[in-house]
Amino acid sequence: MNKNKQIIKKVGLPPGTLLHIGSARSEQIKIKMLCYNCNDWSEMEIDSIDDIIKDQDTENICWIHSSGVHIVKIIEKIGTIFKIHPLVLEDIVNTNQHPKLEENEDYVYVILKMIHCDENKKIEFEQVSIIVGKNYILSFQENDNDIFKQIRDRIKSTPGKIRAKGADYLAYALLDCIVDYYYVALEYLGERIEVLEDQVMLDPKPEVLKEIHGLKNEMLFVRKAVWPLREIINALARGDSTLFQKDTLIYLRDIYDHMIQVIDSIEMYRDMVTGMLDIYISSISYRTNEVMKVLTIIATIFIPLTFIVGLYGMNFKYMPELEWEWGYPAILCIMALISLGMIHYFRKKKWL
Known part of the structure; x- marks a missing residue:
């Protein structure tokens, strides 16, 4: 009972x-x-x-x-x-x-x-x-x-x-x-x-x-x-x-x-x-902050890349880079350099 x-x-x-x-x-x-x-x-x-x-x-x-x-x-x-x-x-x-x-x-x-x-x-x-x-x-x-x-x-x-x-x-x-x-x-x-x-x-x-x-x-x-x-x-x-x-x-x-x-x-x-x-x-808050930091860094890296892609995605006829033979690889190299540069900067600041 x-x-x-x-x-x-x-x-x-x-x-x-x-x-x-x-x-x-x-x-x-x-x-x-x-x-x-x-x-x-x-x-x-x-x-x-x-x-x-x-x-x-x-x-x-x-x-x-x-x-x-x-x-x-x-x-x-x-x-x-x-x-x-x-x-x-x-x-x-x-x-x-x-x-x-x-x-x-x-x-x-x-x-x-x-x-x-x-x-x-x-x-x-x-x-x-x-x-x-x-x-x-x-x-x-x-x-x-x-x-x-x-x-x-x-x-x-x-x-x-x-x-x-x-x-x-x-x-x-x-x-x-x-x-x-x-x-x-x-x-x-x-x-x-x-x-x-x-x-x-x-x-x-x-x-x-x-x-x-x-x-x-x-x-x-x-x-x-x-x-x-x-x-x-x-x-x-x-x-x-x-x-x-x-x-x-x-x-x-x-x-x-x-x-x-x-x-x-x-x-x-x-x-x-x-x-x-x-x-x-x-500990839970720290782990959450770590996850949010990684996501924020990833999003930050892709912001300039998204800008470049968006820029060249516009429908303009007179864009000189569109007629370049090496325009496409050049843009990819620039995007890669931007990403590597940002990653290097984040590590220097000990954000990564």
């Missing part, structure tokens, strides 16, 4: 009404629960929401990840177990949300956009929602591609820093993973810009203009998805929330520095794309 039609269906509904807005999907939502501490870990796939156990007194950190948000009943049950506000759940199932941060007494809620390249080297955007509690993390992603696999592998492999710290450090790891994907997407965009630059300079075809406009629109969506995250990370790094320990704030500040670099790269690429559009227009 079209997103605009889905939004229209939401008009007039009470606040907190869960209505999925996004790409239609028919498969079942996949939910994984990974619990860990310094010494051990356990992972299970949730077949029934009743299998989720919320125990605030346990020393384990529980990370519950949902691949898909299109079945609102499941999202609503998870929210009931963890006492998540209905307005937050409403934002989770609405994949058309802008990145934002909401701080609650018991949890912190973050919406951000995941950017990655698909198999066809096309930029795709995916909404990711993260809820950070005292000893739990709830993460919801729009699709079922496993974007946090590396973090799960780190938790399972060795009892490192991520298992020694709390849920706030796991939240940092998730945010850092998403920002790392930004670098991958920007590298791909940079390669496309380099290829387009060469095409604009060497062979500015109409197809190149279409690619430039497509890339410009992609850069606009990337900026729209990434720019708000800078303020979100900055707000978390200030340490206003009691759920984030002081020793985690330095890691959040590191993400903030990365976000500044990402945003600077996005602005630079946008300027480069805009510059390519100007170069394309200039």
Whole structure:
């Protein structure tokens, strides 16, 4: 279903009404629960929401990840177990949300956009929602591609820093993973810009203009998805929330520095794309001017020749040159000399 039609269906509904807005999907939502501490870990796939156990007194950190948000009943049950506000759940199932941060007494809620390249080297955007509690993390992603696999592998492999710290450090790891994907997407965009630059300079075809406009629109969506995250990370790094320990704030500040670099790269690429559009227009104008110059030179060379032909094409009886034996070859030689002289003059002036 079209997103605009889905939004229209939401008009007039009470606040907190869960209505999925996004790409239609028919498969079942996949939910994984990974619990860990310094010494051990356990992972299970949730077949029934009743299998989720919320125990605030346990020393384990529980990370519950949902691949898909299109079945609102499941999202609503998870929210009931963890006492998540209905307005937050409403934002989770609405994949058309802008990145934002909401701080609650018991949890912190973050919406951000995941950017990655698909198999066809096309930029795709995916909404990711993260809820950070005292000893739990709830993460919801729009699709079922496993974007946090590396973090799960780190938790399972060795009892490192991520298992020694709390849920706030796991939240940092998730945010850092998403920002790392930004670098991958920007590298791909940079390669496309380099290829387009060469095409604009060497062979500015109409197809190149279409690619430039497509890339410009992609850069606009990337900026729209990434720019708000800078303020979100900055707000978390200030340490206003009691759920984030002081020793985690330095890691959040590191993400903030990365976000500044990402945003600077996005602005630079946008300027480069805009510059390519100007170069394309200039190249087309230059080529047009070159063609017009050649045509003008050809027309200029033939102007005196046309005059001579027109002069001797007049029907006068008494034209002495008409009776000359060598009149015809002489006129041809004069016309040739005029043409060669004009060509020499144009080259001397560097018009040719």
